[in-house]
Amino acid sequence: MELQTSVDDVRDQLLTAAENSGDESRLAAERMTATIDSALRLALLEAVSAAADEITVELAPGSVEVRLRGRDPEFAVTVPNTPSIQPAPPTVPAAAAPVPVDTDDGGTSRITLRLPDLLKGRIEAAAEAEGLSVNGWLVRALTAATSAAVPPPAPTHASGRSFTGWVN
Secondary structure, three states: OOOHHHHHHHHHHHHHHHHOOOHHHHHHHHHHHHHHHHHHHHHHHHHHHHHHHHHHHHHOOOEEEEEEEOOEEEEEEEOOOOOOOOOOOOOOOOOOOOOOOOOOOOOOOOOOOOOOHHHHHHHHHHHHHOOOOHHHHHHHHHHHHHHOOOOOOOOOOEEOOEEEOOOO
8 A cells, every 4th residue: 555645645735725825835835745744654554553453353353454565554464264264244135035044953052152342233233123133133144144155255365374455
């Protein structure tokens, strides 16, 4: 991710604004551009790092790291090497037909599931919006996820257990 383009854009906007304010303002703006580059670059790095932290919470147990290569940051996505972890199922519109749940065996099992608070809130909201209990919504979502025979997309660049590039 190249930061210099954004830094240059802000510097140009500062100089343009100063041009309209007279010679004294223009000279002051030109003197400030030397120090504004490093301050702006640091602010952008902090914003990118904060975004990576938020994405990591959503990606748990995987993670996203920001690494510096020279003066520019890169993202490194780490996906756990656990066979039980599956990619997130595609989002199904609310109007879609419900997925039939096979309950012929008559038995049920209990499972303890730890979720990030944000994800738990989203699940509760989705269940309420569809008029289902959280348990019913989760059973339906898990049934749909495990019945789909769609293979996960291949990574574009992999190195061991890390992937580099943008996270969408």
